[in-house]
Amino acid sequence: MEIILLERIENLGQMGDVVSVKPGFARNYLLPRGKALRATEENRRTFEQQRTQLEADNLEGRKEAEAVAKKIEGLSIVLVRQAGEAGQLYGSANARDIADAVCEAGCIVTRQQVRLQRPIKLIGIHPVRIDLHPEVSVDIITNVARTQEEAEIQARTGKALIHADEEESTRAAPAKTDVKESEETEETKKAEDGAPTETEEESGTGDEEAGEKEKKTE
Numbered sequence: 001m002e003i004i005l006l007e008r009i010e011n012l013g014q015m016g017d018v019v020s021v022k023p024g025f026a027r028n029y030l031l032p033r034g035k036a037l038r039a040t041e042e043n044r045r046t047f048e049q050q051r052t053q054l055e056a057d058n059l060e061g062r063k064e065a066e067a068v069a070k071k072i073e074g075l076s077i078v079l080v081r082q083a084g085e086a087g088q089l090y091g092s093a094n095a096r097d098i099a100d101a102v103c104e105a106g107c108i109v110t111r112q113q114v115r116l117q118r119p120i121k122l123i124g125i126h127p128v129r130i131d132l133h134p135e136v137s138v139d140i141i142t143n144v145a146r147t148q149e150e151a152e153i154q155a156r157t158g159k160a161l162i163h164a165d166e167e168e169s170t171r172a173a174p175a176k177t178d179v180k181e182s183e184e185t186e187e188t189k190k191a192e193d194g195a196p197t198e199t200e201e202e203s204g205t206g207d208e209e210a211g212e213k214e215k216k217t218e
Contacts, residue, residue, distance in 0.1 A: 001026045002039035004047050006054060008134035009035060015058060016051065018044075058134075065133030068107055072130070076141040077101040078151045083123050087162040092119035093144055098128055102140065120144055124160030 001023045005013050009030070013019045018039050021030065030036040037043040047054075079097055082090045095114035102109045115129040115137075126142045145151035150161045 003030060003036040004039050004043060005036050006047075007035055007058060010134075015054065016047065062133050062135050065136035068132050069136055069138040072102065072105070072107045072140060073138050074140070075102065075105060075107075076143055076155060077105060078143045078145065078148065079120075080146065080148060080151065081123070081144055083146050085162070087123045087160050089121050089123065089144070092121050093142065094119045098140075098142055101142075102130070122160065123150075123154075123162070125154055125158055 002018055002020050003026050005015055005017045005019065008014050012021070026036065026038075031038070037047060077098065079093045079101060081093060084090070095111040095116045098114045098116065099109050099111040109130055109132070113131045115131055120126050120142065123144045123146060126144060127139055128142050129137055129139055131137045143151045143154055145154055145161065154161050
């Protein structure tokens with residue numbers, strides 16, 4: 001499907017570009033979020049008529065994002081989570097958790113702006129990118145620890161607070177594949193395939209059902 005981008009989309013194009021994307025990605029993500037228009041003749045004319053205003057709005061939004069970026073550049077947030085002695089979390093820290101912590105620090109961001117490849121499953125220092133605007137991003141530090149005291153030690157040393165023998169044991173253990181990516185990455189991936197996004201993401205049933213189907217096939 002051909003669409004007209006109304007803003008810069010990473011790895012896709014700039015505002016005004018006409019690009020081809022999967023129909024599901026357009027219908028489930030780009031079009032309903034106002035990031036693009038179907039590339040019809042009527043929409044092409046509409047875009048050209050509104051182009052000046054869209055570029056002005058984009059410039060204003062970028063200036064506001066740059067101001068926020070200056071406030072949170074290098075921000076370090078702490079997430080206290082239960083974890084085993086080897087540092088494996090009992091659960092995970094996801095994009096929503098990070099967004100909430102940034103908001104508590106005084107800057108409003110949404111979980112969709114948190115670019116997390118997959119939920120955090122280990123204690124330690126984790127760099128995370130925040131997309132404040134299609135053209136403005138900033139890196140923050142997520143300090144995941146079992147207690148506030150451990151977080152302070154990790155912040156000083158820059159290392160996860162686990163013993164050397166435990167760290168070696170963790171490295172030797174077989175790596176577990178985490179099939180659930182960050183909420184925004186997973187949501188975009190589902191959109192590209194034309195699949196439902198929010199319901200499966202929140203309930204986690206999508207992965208479980210996929211696993212059951214694999215077992216039956218085997």
